[in-house]
Structure formats: C-alpha cells, structure tokens
Amino acid sequence: MAEQQAPQDVEMANDPSDTPQSQPIAANQVQNEAGGFVWQVDDLVRFRRFLVLGSEGGTYYASQQQLGQENAQALMRLIAQGRGPEAVKIIVEYSTQGRTAKQDPIILSLALCARSKHMETKRAAYAALGEVLRIPTHLFNFVEICETLSKPSTGWGRAHRKAIQKWYNGKKPRGLAMAVTKYKQRNGWSHRDLFRLCHVKPTDPAIQFVVKYVIKGFDAVKEDAGKAGVSQDVTSVYTFLEGVEQAKTMSEDELVSAIPRHGLVREHIPTNHLSSKKIWEALLEKMPMTAMIRNLGKMTNVGVLAPLTDGMTKVCDKLRDEESLKSARVHPFSILLALKQYQAGQGDKGKLTWQPNQAIVSALDEAFYIAFKTVQPTNKRYLLAIDVSGSMSWGNCNGTTITPRVASAAMAMLTARTEPQYHFVGFSHRLVPLNINSTQRLDTVLRTIEQVPMGGTDCAQPMLYAKENNLKVDVFIIYTDCETWAGPVHPSEALKQYRAQSGIDAKLIVCAMTSSGFTLADPDDRGMLDMAGFDSAAPDIIREFVLGL
Secondary structure, eight states: OOOOOOOGOOOSSSSSGOOOSSOOOSEEEEEEEEEEEEEEOHHHHHHHHHHHHTTTOOOOOOHHHHHHHHHHHHHHHHHHOOOOOOOOHHHHHHHHOOOOOOOOOHHHHHHHHHHHSSSHHHHHHHHHHHHOOSHHHHHHHHHHHHHHTTSSSSSOOHHHHHHHHHHHSOOOOHHHHHHHHHHHHETTTHHHHHHHHHTTOOOOOOHHHHHHHEEEHHHHHHHTTTTOOOHEEEHHHHHHHHHHHTTTTHHHHHHHHHHHHHHHOOOOOOOOOOOOOHHHHHHTTOOOOOHHHTTHHHHHHTTTTTOOHHHHHEEEEETTTTTHHTTOOOOOOHHHHHHHHHHHHSSSSOOOOOOOOOOHHHHHHHHHHHSOOOOOOOOEEEEEEEOOSSGSSSOTTTTOOOOHHHHHHHHHHHHHHHHHHEEEEEESSSSSEEEOTTOOOOOHHHHHTTTTTOOOOOTTHHHHHHHHOOOOEEEEEEEEEOOOOOOSOHHHHHHHHOOOHOOOOOOEEESSSOOSSSSOOOTTTTTEEEEEEOOTTTHHHHHHHHOOO
C-alpha cells in the first residue's frame, strides 16, 4: 500500500500534460492509497461523505477500521476549530431530510459531538437529540456509543441525563407506548435501564403511566387505569397496552381482529403466528412504509403478495406513492437494497426463501427513482462514466451488500432518467461504451455493468475518450472511489485538454462512492465539483452546479 505524502513533500513534475498519475502535477496533491496523486478533500467534505456513505466494509485499499478512524478524526478537527455547532447542524439536516441510507454514521457523529469538551458543540448535540434520534433503537445506539467514548467513566453527567429525560418526556403518550413495546431493547440496553440512569421524572400522567408499565409491568398499572378522573390520554394508553399484552395469548382469528383495533405491528405478534397469511394481510393494511419494504420477502413467502392479489396491488400502489415515500424518509439506497434482496429470492440470513413477483420488482424499480427529489432537467449533454475497476467491487456502501460499482450504476441511471442527452461508459484502465438507456429497468442495467471487465483505475479515460472521438460533452460525471493511479495523464489535465480541443467549457462532477479523503477534482478549478455519491439530494446538487446556481 502506498504511503501518503504531505503536500510539502511532493516533488513537482514540470509538464502536467505529460505527467502520469503516479507523479504529482501540483504542490498540494497527496498520494492516495493506490499510489496515484490526487487532492485531499477538506474535513467538512469528508465529514459529509462519511454521513452519506459510512465506512463499514472499508475499501479495496483501506480497512474499515482505518476509514472509521480517519473520518472520526476529521470531525474531531472540525470541533477543535470551533466548527462543532456547524457539524451538528449538518447532522440534523442530513438526518431529517432523509439524505442518508443508514443512521449509524449520523448517530456516531452526534455522540462524538455530545462527548466533546467544546461546550457549544455539546449543547448543540444534546439539543438535537429529539430530531435525530427518532426511535428507541437510535437512542439505545447513541447511549451505547456515549458510554464507550466516556470510558473509564460512565458519561451519565447532568447534561446527558437531562437530554435523555427530555427525549422521553417530549413524546406523545400513545406514541411512547408504541415505542417502548415495539423497540424493547438493543445491544443489551432497555428502556428500564435508561429510566433508571437518567432519573426520569415525567410530569404528564400518561407518560408516568407508560414509565410505570415499563418498570413494574402491566399488572401494576391496571389499578391506576381504573381510578376515577383519569385523563383520556391515560385511557388511550391503557387500552393500547392491554391489547399488546392480550396479543401474547390470542388465537389467530383474535389477532386478526386486534391488529386494526389496537394498531398492533409485527413486533407485537407472537412468533408462532408470523407464518400466517391472514395475520400478514391484517398487518399490511396500515403497515409503515419502511416495515413494508423490509418484509416484502416474508409477505411473498406466505402468499400475501401472490400475482393479481389485493396485497400485491396495495404494495405496488404504495411503492409508487411519492408522498408516502417522502413522508417515511425512505432513502433510495434502502429501496435499491430491497430490490436486489427481493430479486435474489432469499434473505442474507436465515432460511427464508420466496419466488419474486415481477410486479413487485417493477414497483421497487420505480420507487427507487421516485424516492429522489424530482428536479427539472438542465438539457445539457452528459457523459456518465462508471468506474468498473477492481476496487469498485470491493467492500460496500454504508454497511450494506451494495458495492460501489452497483451504487454507481444506480446513481448514473438517475441522471439518465432526468436528462434527455446522455451517454454511458464504463472504464478501468480502458473504456467501454455501454448500451444503456433510460427506459431500462435497474436490474437490467446492473447486469450490464457487472459484465464489464475489471482493471486498474484511470479516471482520465472519460475525458480522453470524448476528446479522441470528438464528442460534444457539457458535463462529465465520474462515479468512482477516487483510487485513480493507472493513467499517463491526470483526470484534471485530461479535462483541460478536452476543453481546449472542443471549445466547450465542460464541467466535471466527481461522485465519490466511498468515504475516503481523496478527490480527483482540482479544488482550484470552479468547473469541478466533488460530492458524496449516494446523497438523496444528489439531483439538486448536480443541477445547481451545472447551471451555475
């Protein structure tokens, strides 16, 4: 693995037009993990990349641990510079807008800010708990990370306790009752543990009722519910909790009636009833979007989503409902993952198998594009260049089974669905034109990409190809892990050569598909943009840059 050099240690080459990527063309270039010379992104860019892409699985050249440490250090440097509140603002923005596929990098970053010694950062982080940690699973993960960061102490100081108290007290009683019964524990943490450690003291009688239920059990709150003068909220919470408790011993038919009556969800259903078609049909009626996407395989397995059934129609309609996808904050990446998983006909874990319903596959394909914010086309000419080198098939994006290569293909298709003028190419050490068009389904596109031979990485290939073939290109978009090293000319120099020959002031967008600290976009060239590849706001970012907004 190549050693990274500091910018001041770089020996400058004389002629950028004749300098291979294994040598620098600028004093501020650094050596990437593959041995090529590129630019280092600043800490804020790297932080944004990490929130979107995570570091789970690492890359071909850098381990998960190495990437994780480097990304954490970038955030710590921002905090040390007094930019922690700005980082927290970005965390809230990315989380509430649903711009990230997974919450893990978001939660880790928020915990690092909460545990910092910079008081403004700490206050901002704790103030954001309710917006970012929307379900108990997020809260449990946050508490676990905070304890780990605080060792050898526990970290349960006054600010920490008050923030956890506020998280519980800020919930609506019926919503809290659902939360504590649906998400009972995670990583060894339970609500009872958090109540004890944060010294929760709710003033709302209905919240008190839920807390007592968690600590002492249902029998302890029965008597309270029967007392005269209890509020409507207490009665509502009691009725719901009674339904949850009774569900534990109900027959199948009783459960089918209880599910809509009490608003029960899958987590409330005893395991022995989770292979029942009737139970899943009842659950599907008001099943949340994310739960529905997660359980497509199971519902197909038990027959709820068989061809031409009401269940199939209901799921397809819901997947095509833009408002439902947006309000549920479903990230396109989650849909892409569900699409590949559903088509596989089996889960990653366990023995569950199913015969995929092609109507569901088509609906998932449409949902992927719908989940992105709709933007107006720029009507520019695009060359969509997908890095198919060996490193792009290594590791994954944000701890999923999706490789950077597959994610790149999906993102490129998004532009093709938006813009009328585009051309696809795949490249490694050489470039191959791809027979892909916007009418193709995503699974067909992925099969095409996966058939392109791998090789070393030369990100200058798209610009050289356009120059040699006299193509008219306004915007080059390169989807890559930025580990370019194999070419005789740097990508930024290839772009300049293309501009000079074509007379077109072409722009270059680098979509980074891993959270490494490198970019091939020259920071001094206003016609080059570096961005995180699987950001759900990507269409907006691209459009504004291309139009100079």
